[in-house]
Amino acid sequence: MSKYLIRTVARTDYEQIHELASNAPLGMTNIPRHRHSLKALIDHSERSFAREAMRPREEYYLFVLEDTTSKTLVGMCGIMAKISSKGPVFFYRMDKYHTQYRTIPYLQPVTYTDAPTEIVGLYLTPKHREAGLGSLLSRSRLFFIANEPQRFTSTIIAQLQGFFDESRHCLFWEGIGRNFCDIDYAKLVDKLERNDIHIDQLFPRFPIYLHMLPKNIQDIVGKVYKNTRPALKMLEKEGFKLTNEVDIYDGGPKVEAQLDHIRSIRKSEVRSAVSSSKHALSKKVFLVSNCKINFKATTSPIKKLGGNRIALPPEVLKLLDVNPGDSIRVTAY
Known part of the structure; x- marks a missing residue:
């Protein structure tokens, strides 16, 4: 029998979740590090579980992974019922057009006002990653979706963290986003967590031609950070497919699947x-x-x-x- 349990979050988990969030990689913007924002998220999650939801709205469901022997939290993950519930959602779509002389790749800004359910915020402490607990953490929330399908959309997406260099610099942000909002990535994340910045300040209105960017930036668009590769493989095994859209901050890929095609649900x-x-x-x-x-x-x-x-x-x-x-x-x- 495993000593590890996935369960719904409780307010008494706050201090341990704050420690997890503080140690999580920079850029997990749906797991805030600021105490006020984190408390608000936990409260929101408790209200979401308590609500008799018959359709997806602004609910956020937060789960924790507990070592029941030591009563220690070693991981967390979440589900956003409808990511467009509080406003438009923005991505870059990778596209290309053909001229007589060459193929031109570009990023097309796209906006969605009706966006689907997203599985979010997966974090597992480094010393527990070799025990196969990532699968338990990731797949268990799919069971919750299977149990409560009316709470979610028929399409499920996930966004995976983009490419960072060995010094944890976000190359995509430095190469693209910073041209529209001249702050470093760490400060950007801080402002996003505090809701101190509007997304329209960061988002261009016209296509970005990739061949005009440095080669090292072109090469990482839609690529995942090395620590995120296992998560991508796990999602692909579940039936999620890479899309041609990427995150506007770090350039990480978006994957999606139809709810009734997801392996852990279907089987x-x-x-x-x-x-x-x-x-x-x-x-x-x-x-x-x-x-x-x-x-x-x-x-x-x-x-x-x-x-x-x-x-x-x-x-x-x-x-x-x-x-x-x-x-x-x-x-x-």
């Missing part, structure tokens, strides 16, 4: 829980969750039984806050 089953005291369990572990709004997920050996039942260790049922007869969602891990 999951909902079964009735049974205590495993009389049943031999699998040697493999599976991703399992409850089907409650007070969401909890972990990994566990299981035994599929007749009558659409599933046997789990009693300590896992307790961890998931599940009683025999309650519904369990399960898929291969």
Whole structure:
């Protein structure tokens, strides 16, 4: 049985989440480091879980990964129900046109007033990244989407952090964005977290011709930072596809998938829980969750039984806050 549990955030988690956010890479702008903004986000998440949402609006669902032995938070992730709920959403679309002499690549500014659900803010402490917990952290929130599909759009997107050099300089921002707003990337992130800057100050109105930029900037558009490559591979395994749009700040790629095509959702089953005291369990572990709004997920050996039942260790049922007869969602891990 795993000692790690994914659960919904609580206000009592604030100090530990603040520590996680403070250690997270610069640029995870949906996980604010400022105390006031972070408290507001946690409060917003609690209200979102409590709301009887029948369609996606401005809800934000924040989840934490807890080491239940030490009661320590080692990771977090979130879901924004509809990213355009508070205003337009901006991207650059990578495109090209053809002349008699050459093909000209360019970035076309695009604006969406009706944008979809986004999975956001995944962070796992470095010392826990080798234990395979990134998969638990990333995929568990897909189970929440499967349990509560009415809360989300039919399209799910994710934005992946763009390319940074070894000194953690954002080359895309330095090469493009800073020409429209002359502040360094760290100050930009700070202003975005404080809502001290309007996005229209940062966003051009006309295409940007890539061949007019330095070669090192051209080469990193739509590329991910090395620490983000595992996350991209995981999302691609789930059925997410690269789009031709990139983030306006760091140039990282946007991926998307249709909700009912996502592997962890499509291949999951909902079964009735049974205590495993009389049943031999699998040697493999599976991703399992409850089907409650007070969401909890972990990994566990299981035994599929007749009558659409599933046997789990009693300590896992307790961890998931599940009683025999309650519904369990399960898929291969």
